Amino acid sequence: MTGTPRTFPADFLWGAATASYQIEGAVDEGGRGPSIWDTFSRTPGRVLNGDTGDVAADHYHRMADDVALMKELGLEAYRFSIAWPRIQPTGRGPANPEGVAFYSGLVDELLAAGIRPVATLYHWDLPQALEDEGGWTSRATAEAFGEYARLVAEALGDRVWLWTTLNEPWCSAYLGYASGVHAPGRTDGAAALAAVHHLNLAHGLAVRSIREVLGDDARVSVTLNLHVTRAATDAPEDRDAQAQVDAVANEVFLGPMLEGAYPERLLADTAHLTDWSFVHEGDLAVVQQPLTALGVNFYSTGRVRRFRGEAAVGVPRADGHGDSAFSPWVGCDLVEWLPQPGPHTAMGWNIEPQGLVDLLLGLHERYPALPLMVTENGAAFEDEVSPDGRVHDERRVAYVHDHLEAVGRAIDGGADVRGYFVWSLMDNFEWAYGYDRRFGVVRVDYDTLERTWKDSALWYREVVRTRTLVPVEVAATLPPVAAASEGSAPR
Ligand code: FCB
DSSP: OOSSOOBOOTTOEEEEEOOHHHHOOOTTSTTOOOBHHHHHHTSTTSSGGGOOSSSTTOHHHHHHHHHHHHHHHTOSEEEEEOOHHHHSTTSSSSOOHHHHHHHHHHHHHHHHTTOEEEEEEESSOOBHHHHTTTGGGSHHHHHHHHHHHHHHHHHHTTTOSEEEEEEOHHIIIIIHHTSOSSTTOOOOHHHHHHHHHHHHHHHHHHHHHHHHHHOTTOOEEEEEOOOEEEESSSSHHHHHHHHHHHIIIIIHHHIIIIISSOOHHHHHHTTTTOOOTTSOTTHHHHHOOOOSEEEEEOOOEEEEEEOOSOGGGOOOBOOSSOOOSSOSSTTOTTEEEOOOOSOBOTTSOBOOTHHHHHHHHHHHHHOTTSOEEEEEOOOOOOOOOOTTSOBOOHHHHHHHHHHHHHHHHHHHTTOOEEEEEEEOSBOOOOGGGGGGSOOOSEEEOTTTOOEEEBHHHHHHHHHHHHTBOOOGGGGGGSOOOOOGGGTOOOO
């Protein structure tokens, strides 16, 4: 590292992100109803080591201490999600006062700490009762989501700074209903496409509800995990494979949400599976709503080519989205995913920050008036606690450093990137991988539930404090911080 470290704009927002099922625990408390992730995680064989979110990081009981920790970290914004089954235990009906009280308390605590609340309405914990009626394959779920959004806007709208309707609808639809590695674990490509549309519709209905309650100035966003994939060669068939993936992964959300149409190519590629009759007249006008910002989650990149072998033998699929005999790439039967060169994280995901530069610049070029935010970025590594009690997670520090450098380069190139949220504030339930994969900048000891700052947290605090890209080597030299619950002094 030479020269002066990069500086970020004065109004660039520094945050960290979590999600309800991944951290809260207390699944049977406060009148919460069961979600599809309770059912899925309790089904043998679905989650590594049989882990469930029953306790998770116990955030439900430690909320105030966790906010104190965020304050100590210097966070300017905190991206959390609201568990729909805490607000409506069966996904319908009046708001459950205890559920509202929990999030209201969180929001108040954040505001008192000077941290902006960024609330996601759906980060995958669908009320099980709605799944029993068809889940996202059913239009009624989208309509119920619009009502749920209205209840939450009424309860918290005076204090939430930015709303996010959905987190990564790609995962909800394709991992949930096509490859089945996420809840509800279904493996039906046509069902996944219906889920896609109902998630898009749910987004539009929720934006409308929020603006009906809070007015047109309400700040609303959506978070997508857009896939940065590249064609393995310039051969037309490989470029075509890439375009096919782009349609089913990215355009399927960007098209309806930002341009009011599904890509023709996707309709053609999936015509053998569905006639898309679940798209009703007028739906696309509902889906396409003005947004305050587009949230972008970024972790890694992919490489594809047209499969030239015998499909019956199996098409290699090194896409990083978990093992399943069923592909999440609906309609892409002859697309082959190639292993990516390293380095890789503990998820097996390759590390390629240039992908984030390309993604942000590409989005800006296409939607110049739409502000962007990196709403998730981070890495799982096999952390070790050193004899001195510290976690010297230099690879995580380097990962975040290099991706912040990427954000900076995108800003230099003209992209309107307004903020960055590291995934994650603390170790948590990593979906199908349970507690085995740690993404936190703060370590959670799952026996004692004690929180310990990893070097990445100490380093991130310096970045936020100085608004500069502090060199990686500095991390290990920063003095440790006592857990907030042990009464550490404010900075
Ligand atoms: C994203 C999810 C988030 C977390 C990270 C690692 O896909 O939104 O909950 O699991 O991946």
